[in-house]
Amino acid sequence: NDSPIALNFDNKIDNPLKGFIKQDDIFRQDLSNLFSDEDDIELSYEIVSAPKWLSLVDEKFISGTPSNLDVGIHSVIVSATDSQNDPVFQELEINVSNVNDAPEIVNSIILPTVEQDVNFSYLLTSDAFFDKDILVNPQEKLTYELIVENSFDELDKILSIDKTTGNISIKTNYSSVGTTNFSVKVTDTEGLSVTQSSNIKVLNINDSPF
Numbered sequence: 001n002d003s004p005i006a007l008n009f010d011n012k013i014d015n016p017l018k019g020f021i022k023q024d025d026i027f028r029q030d031l032s033n034l035f036s037d038e039d040d041i042e043l044s045y046e047i048v049s050a051p052k053w054l055s056l057v058d059e060k061f062i063s064g065t066p067s068n069l070d071v072g073i074h075s076v077i078v079s080a081t082d083s084q085n086d087p088v089f090q091e092l093e094i095n096v097s098n099v100n101d102a103p104e105i106v107n108s109i110i111l112p113t114v115e116q117d118v119n120f121s122y123l124l125t126s127d128a129f130f131d132k133d134i135l136v137n138p139q140e141k142l143t144y145e146l147i148v149e150n151s152f153d154e155l156d157k158i159l160s161i162d163k164t165t166g167n168i169s170i171k172t173n174y175s176s177v178g179t180t181n182f183s184v185k186v187t188d189t190e191g192l193s194v195t196q197s198s199n200i201k202v203l204n205i206n207d208s209p210f
Contacts, residue, residue, distance in 0.1 A: 003085035004037045019094040023071055027054070027094060028063040034090045035080040048077040048089065066096040071136040102192035103131040103142060109184060109198040115205050116172050124166030129186045129194065142166075145185040147195070159200070170200060177204040 009015045016034060021027045031045040045060050051074045054064040062078065074094045079087040107127050114120065124144060133140040146161040146168065158176045160169045161184070168184075179201050187193040 001041075001082065001084045002038045004035050004043055004080045004082055004088050006080070006088045006090045007034055007036055017090065017092045019092060020097070021066065021094065022097050023066050023068055023099045026063065026065050028057075028061055029092065031060050031062060031078055031080065031090075034078070034092075035088065037082055039082065041082040041084075043080045043082055046079050046081075046087070048079050050074070050076040050078075054094075062092075068098070068101060068132045068136060070096050071098045072096060098133065098136050100188065100190045100192060101132050103129050103186045103188055103194045105194055105196050106130045109196055111168075111170070111198060111200045113201040113203060114170070114172060115203045116174055116177055117205070119169075119171045122168040122170065124168065124184065124186075128184075128196070129166075131186075131188050133188065139189065141189050143187050145187070147183040147185060148180065172202045174204075176202045178202060 009017050016029060019027060019029065032043065035043055037043055045056065047054065047056050047062060050062065051070060053066050053070055054062050054076060057063045062076065074096065076092040076094060077089055078092070079089050081087040106129060109124070109128055111122055129142065131140060131142055143163050144161050144166040145163065146159055148159060158171055158180065159182055161167065179199050181197065181199045183195050183197045185193055185195045
């Protein structure tokens with residue numbers, strides 16, 4: 001009885017040992033196409049090492065769906081045996097490419113209630129918005145935009161935002177007393193965005209006549 005043979009694909013244009021897939025797509029490889037056996041015995045296959053998103057399916061397929069955190073190059077080692085000889089091995093390389101994801105709202109923006117003539121800053125951190133591409137793409141950047149609902153000129157002076165950091169500056173006076181509704185729009189480098197609504201409540205204090 002002859003041992004199974006791990007097939008050589010070095011000169012093949014479509015090399016099954018070199019896999020390319022986008023995140024969130026399904027990867028599937030028939031292991032029976034990677035080995036041969038001169039005795040025509042049905043082989044048994046195992047995964048020796050692989051990322052967690054891959055598993056053995058229907059006894060001869062490796063299959064799985066990589067997520068955003070799986071972007072990168074993965075080494076996969078599989079084995080084949082005819083149950084009479086030692087197993088033989090193949091190593092696959094699977095390159096998972098990133099797909100741009102839109103920013104997400106993580107937590108609500110809740111500004112404190114303040115009295116008129118109080119100025120303060122509110123920093124939008126990853127507690128409010130998050131883009132998972134930042135974990136795998138160092139070029140990913142977020143920009144912030146402030147949208148004031150039912151705006152008039154005075155409100156533009158009350159609220160402003162740093163487009164790079166998301167730092168909201170609030171300057172209140174007698175004209176800002178009441179509730180100001182606004183939204184923060186966050187956009188990634190490829191133009192995908194998410195918008196979150198919030199408001200600021202300004203309490204009146206008695207002013208001297210003038």
